[in-house]
Amino acid sequence: MERIPGSGVRSGNCRDNKQEISVEIFQIGEEIRRLMTENLLQEAPRPETGSSFTALLGLPENQAMELLNSPESYDSPAILTADIWRERGKDQKTLSYPFNCSPTFPSNAALVERAARFSIFAAAQNSPQTSSVPSNSSENSLKLKNETTDSESNPTILNKNQISLKRKERQKKGLAKKSKNMGDESSKLPYVHVRARRGHATDSHSLAERARREKINARMKLLQELVPGCSKISGTALVLDEIINHVQSLQREVEFLSMRLAAVNSRIDFNLDSLLAAESGSLTDGNFPGMVMPSMWPDVPVNGTRRQQHHNQHQQLWHVDVGRDNHNFISQPNSLFSYDSTN
Amino acid sequence: MSAPSTFKKEFLKKWVLGLQICGSSTKNMSFLERKKAIKLSADVAMAYAKDFKTCWSRALIANASKQDDNKILVRNILGSEFERLKKSSIGSKMCNKRVRSKKILKRSCTILRIRSTATRRVLASSIAKRLVKERTLVLKGLVPGGESMDEFSLLKETLDYIHSLRAQVDVMQRLAYASQLSNLQLMNTFANMKNDMRTMKFTFVTCVVGSFPTRIQARKLDQHTRGYVERSNLSGNELIIFE
Numbered sequence: 190m191e192r193i194p195g196s197g198v199r200s201g202n203c204r205d206n207k208q209e210i211s212v213e214i215f216q217i218g219e220e221i222r223r224l225m226t227e228n229l230l231q232e233a234p235r236p237e238t239g240s241s242f243t244a245l246l247g248l249p250e251n252q253a254m255e256l257l258n259s260p261e262s263y264d265s266p267a268i269l270t271a272d273i274w275r276e277r278g279k280d281q282k283t284l285s286y287p288f289n290c291s292p293t294f295p296s297n298a299a300l301v302e303r304a305a306r307f308s309i310f311a312a313a314q315n316s317p318q319t320s321s322v323p324s325n326s327s328e329n330s331l332k333l334k335n336e337t338t339d340s341e342s343n344p345t346i347l348n349k350n351q352i353s354l355k356r357k358e359r360q361k362k363g364l365a366k367k368s369k370n371m372g373d374e375s376s377k378l379p380y381v382h383v384r385a386r387r388g389h390a391t392d393s394h395s396l397a398e399r400a401r402r403e404k405i406n407a408r409m410k411l412l413q414e415l416v417p418g419c420s421k422i423s424g425t426a427l428v429l430d431e432i433i434n435h436v437q438s439l440q441r442e443v444e445f446l447s448m449r450l451a452a453v454n455s456r457i458d459f460n461l462d463s464l465l466a467a468e469s470g471s472l473t474d475g476n477f478p479g480m481v482m483p484s485m486w487p488d489v490p491v492n493g494t495r496r497q498q499h500h501n502q503h504q505q506l507w508h509v510d511v512g513r514d515n516h517n518f519i520s521q522p523n524s525l526f527s528y529d530s531t532n
Numbered sequence: 533m534s535a536p537s538t539f540k541k542e543f544l545k546k547w548v549l550g551l552q553i554c555g556s557s558t559k560n561m562s563f564l565e566r567k568k569a570i571k572l573s574a575d576v577a578m579a580y581a582k583d584f585k586t587c588w589s590r591a592l593i594a595n596a597s598k599q600d601d602n603k604i605l606v607r608n609i610l611g612s613e614f615e616r617l618k619k620s621s622i623g624s625k626m627c628n629k630r631v632r633s634k635k636i637l638k639r640s641c642t643i644l645r646i647r648s649t650a651t652r653r654v655l656a657s658s659i660a661k662r663l664v665k666e667r668t669l670v671l672k673g674l675v676p677g678g679e680s681m682d683e684f685s686l687l688k689e690t691l692d693y694i695h696s697l698r699a700q701v702d703v704m705q706r707l708a709y710a711s712q713l714s715n716l717q718l719m720n721t722f723a724n725m726k727n728d729m730r731t732m733k734f735t736f737v738t739c740v741v742g743s744f745p746t747r748i749q750a751r752k753l754d755q756h757t758r759g760y761v762e763r764s765n766l767s768g769n770e771l772i773i774f775e
Contacts, residue, residue, distance in 0.1 A: 433670050
């Protein structure tokens with residue numbers, strides 16, 4: 190029964206490596222925790238929307254008008270809320286609930302429960318944008334229903350609703366004024382050749398601005414196409430929100446992947462000759478796993494012989510030193526242990 | 533789609549080169565150091581593969597070389613490119629100054645305008661503008677070198693940056709997957725070898741790789757290797773970290 194010389198040393202190394210590995214595991218855990226808190230903190234200082242009616246700006250004009258003018262119809266708030274959720278919520282996992290919005294309001298209790306769910310939801314959301322929507326929709330539905338049933342936020346919601354209605358009226362008036370002014374300006378200059386539509390001015394500054402705006406809008410469209418889930422969203426701020434989310438998630442992914450790669454390999458310059466061949470092939474083919482596996486096989490016996498020569502093993506023993514000077518993917522990160530196979 | 537795959541190939545080549553340079557310098561690096569080196573070389577490679585045509589790639593390199601310990605690494609990876617980059621960055625600094633002075637002028641004009649129309653009620657458009665402005669600020673913080681860009685070029689840089697980030701993530705994922713697979717393969721081969729060579733005496737040291745995270749792979753462990761896992765006090769929870 191021969192034992193490999195140096196097995197004692199090996200077990201000693203094993204103990205040290207265990208400590209090292211536990212330290213590494215601790216470090217990994219710390220890194221992960223740090224990255225998680227970073228994520229949460231980044232979500233928090235997002236700009237607050239402030240006003241509820243800007244969420245309504247996402248709605249098409251007629252629906253906003255409907256909301257204003259039809260306090261009696263109980264259908265509209267339900268449908269509108271359904272629409273808002275459908276617009277925003279399709280791609281976001283958290284917001285997709287199956288929302289059976291029947292035209293007639295089922296009952297007071299159901300409505301209040303739904304509204305309560307929205308408000309809970311609003312609290313749970315990271316992005317303030319979407320939180321303004323449910324609170325707004327719940328406000329509207331509650332106000333229009335004019336219920337005295339117990340909901341904790343009822344009195345304050347009624348006040349907020351009145352303010353939001355006033356703001357909407359002001360906004361409408363302001364827009365009307367602006368368009369009129371633009372129309373007047375176009376008629377003043379006689380030598381202008383550009384045929385301006387009502388609401389679009391024609392002096393050089395505005396033209397330049399209009400061209401600039403169009404360029405920016407074209408770029409925004411490209412970005413919308415690139416970022417998944419953005420094409421349905423209307424409104425620059427929301428699209429920018431999605432873009433920011435996407436960039437942040439990609440950067441986080443890079444961090445996690447580099448962590449993972451660092452964990453897998455104890456040395457950075459891992460054996461890539463065979464892997465590169467597989468990679469460059471797979472990048473064009475996409476036939477990834479099949480190519481990697483056969484390429485790894487020839488390494489194994491080669492390594493065995495290398496180890497033998499390196500350690501001057503005279504017996505026919507497979508001794509694979511995993512970790513000290515590895516030239517392939519065997520790595521030592523987590524646990525080293527030895528075992529003797531006795532017959 | 534030839535352009536993305538060539539970018540990926542270029543990126544991979546340069547990343548591997550960078551990793552080799554990193555690895556040759558220090559012998560035993562801790563986990564965090566390794567992670568930082570990997571990430572740094574990945575970023576530098578990404579910027580290099582873009583050939584420094586875009587603003588963000590130059591800014592990325594500039595940010596990376598601000599810290600002294602990274603600077604040497606960056607210089608080694610880039611080689612002669614580094615000097616060329618330094619010269620071009622001086623030119624871009626002048627552009628930054630111009631952009632900044634333009635911004636100061638704009639800001640003072642808007643302040644005057646706002647003061648004159650302070651009594652006007654808040655319009656939806658101004659609120660929308662404020663929202664958009666806040667978000668562009670955030671985006672400027674995210675994209676490297678974004679602070680000294682106007683909104684229009686910021687969008688273009690973002691487009692490019694997202695595209696290259698995606699390619700980078702893709703390549704890194706494939707590499708990680710490949711290394712996982714290869715480790716699994718080797719584990720399996722050792723297990724097989726042990727079964728075959730029962731007549732020989734041998735001691736071998738293997739290790740449970742950190743990339744053994746998925747349950748499928750854990751299930752593939754036969755009883756002996758599972759015994760090793762238990763003996764080495766590596767619980768399932770710790771393995772799952774790497775998922």
